[in-house]
Amino acid sequence: MAYAKADAPVALQYPCERCPLRDRPGFRDFSEDELAFMSRFKRGELVAAAGTLIFEEGTEGAHLYTILSGWGIRHKQLSDGRRQILNFVLPGDFIGLQASLGGAMDHSVEALTDVLLCVFERDRFTELFDVCPSLAFDLTWLSALEHRLLDGNLLSVGRRTAVERVAYLILLLYRRARARGLAEDDRVVFPFTQQHMADALGMSLVHTNKTLARLRDRGVVSWTRNRFRIHDEERLAALAEWEPAEERPRPFL
Amino acid sequence: MAYAKADAPVALQYPCERCPLRDRPGFRDFSEDELAFMSRFKRGELVAAAGTLIFEEGTEGAHLYTILSGWGIRHKQLSDGRRQILNFVLPGDFIGLQASLGGAMDHSVEALTDVLLCVFERDRFTELFDVCPSLAFDLTWLSALEHRLLDGNLLSVGRRTAVERVAYLILLLYRRARARGLAEDDRVVFPFTQQHMADALGMSLVHTNKTLARLRDRGVVSWTRNRFRIHDEERLAALAEWEPAEERPRPFL
DNA sequence: CGCAGGATTGATATCAATCAATAACGGTGG
């Protein structure tokens, strides 16, 4: 597995005032102070090529990142290769919080597409709390959102049937993508394979495929290659027993 | 399901200077300032009787709690009753962070034993960030630890075999309990039934029982009723593919 | 002593994993 060259962030392409995340829907704005702090906190940008590791389980990370564009996965592995995808990572997500608290990462993050990262210095992390409480609060907020997603995934993998699980995953990813302007109407591109879905669902590849086929046969979703189309969002939500949560503008760092 | 009387915390029994958590091993100390802040932040104490709900999925919580003593579970349910236990809650754990960010809880917390709770005001939560950055940092730290546990559980439920899963759970709970002084040598009391274990593992009750029996037959663990005894911690760790993580003094609020 | 909740065990049914091909697709070089 190739490793992203995390040691040499390229020069700033996007000063915080023109952060590409601002162009996307659903994100909250910074105050003057916050913007000023982030500008100092930001160290540069980095592109992680598709397939490379942004963090590797067992190693210490020197940087923290906000995803500016692209998709990734957080995952853990057992020694014999069994892999569990813990969550998918999308633009606006903050990764490496664990690294900021010292010690080794207990999971890896891998880029599914080329991923543009906003790079922060791990050593200056505590400054965030001392200097800019509102951003520290936002960070906690983001962390709690991620926590929520994990809870949902655990319920899925532990207790939902195969069909329910697949429905839940597709709906979740579709809605997360849509909230960030990554979907057009009922169409989304999922830049990953069915093997990735299987690893996220705790199912085998074959069974994942057959379960997807059942959803397609019922007219709920369809796809060709990576391009998915959600024909019946309601049905999907019913199958997944989706719990509606109000959408509020999401903070980011 | 009875509901804990969260509206009427009793008078302070333990001022923060004599917080019962201080008597336990593994917790870090407060500075003068932190102690002063916590004393103001703390609103009182509350006992949740065994079997009652401390938080209920779908409702808003008005308080936040630190567990002073007792065991609990965080869990989510599907409408037909299938339940997934997300994690076990032990003394020193902070619960309700999600409530502090507004909106409804997406999971419940239930007391397994009588649980003594340190009660904080939700409305004054942001103060923590403004007034006492070091404690805000600790909170984030705690949140990241919990995150880590969840990742581990998800790996278990998604990819470990039944034996590995049970081994992992027993070892995790034993070590968590021991770190808080709740175990004597290789003995620990787990105040819950095999049904609880099953719900945490994403397995059926019967299969959980049979898997436990296999571990007993191999001489790895034994138990009578709630009292477990860990005969071969090494073997358990090997089965679970435990990843050693350094132990540092744990913060708490 | 009798009851209730929990634990245990054996028999059977199902779901999902694995094995094994084949098919579709995308990219590459001629």
Add this chain to the structure above:
DNA sequence: CCACCGTTATTGATTGATATCAATCCTGCG
């Protein structure tokens, strides 16, 4: 444009793990 190749998707057959069903057995308690 076409032949070739590697990856991914799809499908059927079989195996295996786990769920479910159904007793029975403990154990602590009133």
